[in-house]
Amino acid sequence: MTGTAPAARPLLEVRGLRVVFDGFTAVDGLDLTVAEGELRFLIGPNGAGKTTLIDVVTGLTRPAAGQVLFDGTELVGRREHRIVRLGVGRTFQTSVVFERLSVVENVDLAAAFRLGLPRLLRVRRGVSGTVAEALERTGLTALADRPAGELSHGQRQWLEIAMLLAQRPRLLLLDEPVAGMSRDERERTGELLLEIARDHTVVVVEHDMAFLRSYARTVTVLHEGRVLTEGDVAQVQADPRVREVYLGRRGAGDEPAVPAGGEVG
Amino acid sequence: MTLTSPPAAGTAAPPPAAAPALPRWTGPAAFTAVLLLALVVVPAVAPPFQINLYARYLCYALAALGIALAWGKGGMLTLGQGVFFGIGGYAMAMHLKLTEAGPGGLPDFMVWSGVTEMPLLWAPFASPYVALPAVVLLPGLVAAVLGWSVFRQRVRGAYFAILNQALAAAFVILLIGQQGLTGGSNGLTDFPVLLGVDLNRPESQLGLYVAVVLAVAAVYLALRAFDRSRLGRLLVAVRDGEDRVRFLGYDPTVVKTLAYTLSAMVAGLAGALFVPVAGIISPALFGVVPSIELVIAVAIGGRYSLAGAVAGALLLNLARTSFSEQFADGWLYLQGALFIAVIVFAPRGIAGLAASGRELLSRLRTRRTAAPAAGAPAEGGTP
Ligand SMILES: Nc1ncnc2c1ncn2[C@@H]1O[C@H](COP(=O)(O)OP(=O)(O)OP(=O)(O)O)[C@@H](O)[C@H]1O
Ligand SMILES: [Mg+2]
Numbered sequence: 001m002t003g004t005a006p007a008a009r010p011l012l013e014v015r016g017l018r019v020v021f022d023g024f025t026a027v028d029g030l031d032l033t034v035a036e037g038e039l040r041f042l043i044g045p046n047g048a049g050k051t052t053l054i055d056v057v058t059g060l061t062r063p064a065a066g067q068v069l070f071d072g073t074e075l076v077g078r079r080e081h082r083i084v085r086l087g088v089g090r091t092f093q094t095s096v097v098f099e100r101l102s103v104v105e106n107v108d109l110a111a112a113f114r115l116g117l118p119r120l121l122r123v124r125r126g127v128s129g130t131v132a133e134a135l136e137r138t139g140l141t142a143l144a145d146r147p148a149g150e151l152s153h154g155q156r157q158w159l160e161i162a163m164l165l166a167q168r169p170r171l172l173l174l175d176e177p178v179a180g181m182s183r184d185e186r187e188r189t190g191e192l193l194l195e196i197a198r199d200h201t202v203v204v205v206e207h208d209m210a211f212l213r214s215y216a217r218t219v220t221v222l223h224e225g226r227v228l229t230e231g232d233v234a235q236v237q238a239d240p241r242v243r244e245v246y247l248g249r250r251g252a253g254d255e256p257a258v259p260a261g262g263e264v265g
Numbered sequence: 266m267t268l269t270s271p272p273a274a275g276t277a278a279p280p281p282a283a284a285p286a287l288p289r290w291t292g293p294a295a296f297t298a299v300l301l302l303a304l305v306v307v308p309a310v311a312p313p314f315q316i317n318l319y320a321r322y323l324c325y326a327l328a329a330l331g332i333a334l335a336w337g338k339g340g341m342l343t344l345g346q347g348v349f350f351g352i353g354g355y356a357m358a359m360h361l362k363l364t365e366a367g368p369g370g371l372p373d374f375m376v377w378s379g380v381t382e383m384p385l386l387w388a389p390f391a392s393p394y395v396a397l398p399a400v401v402l403l404p405g406l407v408a409a410v411l412g413w414s415v416f417r418q419r420v421r422g423a424y425f426a427i428l429n430q431a432l433a434a435a436f437v438i439l440l441i442g443q444q445g446l447t448g449g450s451n452g453l454t455d456f457p458v459l460l461g462v463d464l465n466r467p468e469s470q471l472g473l474y475v476a477v478v479l480a481v482a483a484v485y486l487a488l489r490a491f492d493r494s495r496l497g498r499l500l501v502a503v504r505d506g507e508d509r510v511r512f513l514g515y516d517p518t519v520v521k522t523l524a525y526t527l528s529a530m531v532a533g534l535a536g537a538l539f540v541p542v543a544g545i546i547s548p549a550l551f552g553v554v555p556s557i558e559l560v561i562a563v564a565i566g567g568r569y570s571l572a573g574a575v576a577g578a579l580l581l582n583l584a585r586t587s588f589s590e591q592f593a594d595g596w597l598y599l600q601g602a603l604f605i606a607v608i609v610f611a612p613r614g615i616a617g618l619a620a621s622g623r624e625l626l627s628r629l630r631t632r633r634t635a636a637p638a639a640g641a642p643a644e645g646g647t648p
Contacts, residue, residue: 058512080511089512096509098502105498112495113514120496167514 010069011036011171011201012057017066019052019225026052027063028225034171039197041212042205043236044222045245050205051093053222054173058090059083070171084113089169091160093176093205099149103140103159106148107131110163130166138162138192154185161192172202178211190215209237221245296482303478313467317542318586320474324539325559326578327481331531332563333574334488338497339524340504341421345429346532346559347551348436349404353533354546355440355447356403359387360396361456361540374453378445386446393460400537401530408529412522421507430553437552452547459541473542480538481575484531488571491527500524561604566614573616580615 012034019027027049034040042050055061057068059080068075075083098106104127111130112120127135127144135141138158143151148159157177164172177193178186186208193215196202206212212219212233219236221228223245229236236242308316328350335341362372368391371383390396415428440447447453462469491497499520503510507517540546549555559578566577581600589596611618 079516081514081516084512084514092509096506098505098509100501100505101498109495109499109502110513112499115495117496120499121491121494123490123493124495124498163513 009036010034011038011071012203013067013069014053014057015067015069017053017056017068018064019049019056019061020064026225027056030066030222030226032220032227034201034203036201038201039193039217040203041216041219042203042222043207043212043219044228047224048222049225050222051175052225054090054175054203054205057083057173058088081113084167084169087168087170088173089164089167089171090173091157091164091175091177093179095153095156095160097148097151097156097159097163099147101148102145103148103151103162104131104135104144106159107134107140107162107166110134111166111168113167130168134162134165137165137195139188154181154189157181157185157189158192161189161196165196170201172196172200174202174204176205176207178206178208186211213237296485300478300482304475308471308474313470316474317470320470320477320542321539322579322582323474323477323481324535324542325562325582326575327477327484327535327538328532328559329563329566329574329578330481330484330488330571331528331535332559333568333571334491334531335525335528336560336563337568337570337574338492338504339500339521341521341525342423342426342560343429343525343528344426344560345431345433345436345553345556346528347433347553347556348429349408349529349532350536350539350555351436351440351546351548351551352404352407352536353400354536354540354551355453356390356396356399356533357537357540358453358456358546359390360393361459362453363387363391364458365456372453373455374448374451375445380445384446397537401533404529404533404536405526408526409522412525413518416518416521416525430556433551433553433556437548440548448547450548452545452550453540454545454547456541456544464541464544470542473538477538477542480534484534485571485575488527488531492571496520496523558600561600564614565603565607567616567619569613570616570620573614573619576615 010033012032014030014032017027017030017032018025026047030049030053032053042053044050052061056063056066057070057075059075059078059082063076066076070083070086070088073086075086075088078086098109101109105124108124108128108131111128111134132141135144138161140155140158140162143155148156151159157179161174161177164174174193178189181189190211193202193204204216206216216233218230219233220230221236221239221242228241228245229239231239307319311319328346331349332343332346335343362374363370366372369383371380372387375384390399411432415425420428440452441450443449457464459469462472464470464473492500499510499515502513503515503517503520510517510520536546536551539550543550558581562578562581563574564577565581566575567573581603585596585600588599607614613620
């Protein structure tokens, strides 16, 4: 353990994780520890295994080897909804909301999983405090009664975050929450992240260096299924190995991505 | 006309999104009007044989309601709903046969097939306290067990539909094979008495018709309440994104099994009501083809709408009766053509067309009232 690690106990511990897809090793001996209350950024070039890591933690993908401990409880082998019930929530890289339901119905469903069957059988009357708060924090209150299918791309991402907040998870895993957002929307999302991180443990996958510089504290860099390095933003940016894996891909200034192989004609 | 909330912006709304805003009373008013029509007007003007025919159609409409729940709201294509209709029907018919035979007596068809002892399967159905609950509980139990094991394995889509279809085929084969126990392909027929009431009197048939109308109305209201509850919203969410629902902390298996079971219970009730109305239950009445026809009726009426499903079943049966009187064989082709036309041109069925019409009307109306006041489009100019 490095001396810089805070005294807080680990909430998420990933040990020796290996994920294989049809013979292709996507994650190869990955270790990661996230302390309670931390805001952790996860970066890495395309295909580094960031989404796969989240998929394993949330039960969507089964690892070939390794452990995932959430507050000491093994998550590997548990079904998706059980993991949610333990307090782990996630969003998806391409947002998935229920388009036929209204915004408030989406958030209400996310909040209602703790209710028993008799209460689920009742009609929702009004908006519960949890749901109202989640809508308020994500700025969706005014859109509450709109069908979710009518939301803009950015608003859908916020709706996902609102649904996540309404679940009241202890650990939030966000997969590229600002992808495809306008500059304004990114800023609002960044502020939202910082605010959420005040009372939650949050892991954010994000490529965007400018976003990282503005909002990240601790950053973990993944590359080819392993942890390349870990540290604060300045440290990570100065690391020559990080520069190398990102070289020509996504530099500090948001240049267009170029494959490392250099097949450019 | 005032609108409580602004109409949906944009020109092309997603298919079955929110219904256009209508005054709050239109729903209950329409429901009451239809109910009065069915309970007061129809019996006053229609001859008894037609009342009986309508009662049969309404039994199919009842089963259609269950399909609208499972298929329309839940995305489970229940191509074998006849199985549950049949189980409910046989449970009722067995009870009626035993009533006819008297205490300890064997039903007539068993005597003819040389059965000498009361089969174990039959004995409990002598009591109405067993038979009447069994009418819904048996189909519910079968659906719950089947649904749970199938949905847990994440079987869905066409696989689920084919499985249902195979189930219907197997059920019919089983029934036909057990001549002495089930009456084989002739089924069970000739039920003079239900709960002490002589079924052959004309008033009894009218009474049955009223009972069926009330059953359809009650099930409609119950399923509508279910649809609006959180669980109903959850069912729609499962239909549109089963995998996403898991990450909301729910097990889709439970939700789907519940909806499937409910729809099977409704089908069982429909089958049970059908028996005294039609005076017969036989495999041909609920096998593979009738099961498919029910789904076609729901598709034509509009599977996303409970009222649409009822309308579809009634219309299709009415059309069949009047059409096949003239061209017996043409009906199958016409039905198939109608089905394809609906799938291609109106995937939301008659109910969808009606909703689009209403939407158009209310849009025209708002435009007319808004135009002189502002001169600009009613909706705001947000990009
Ligand atoms: N279901 C799957 N089947 C086969 N290969 C997969 C599957 N999921 C991911 N992979 C592969 O595993 C590797 C890691 O993918 P992953 O999605 O975790 O990357 P990522 O770091 O999230 O990348 P991105 O930045 O593009 O989202 C990639 O090479 C990908 O092609
Ligand atoms: Mg990814």
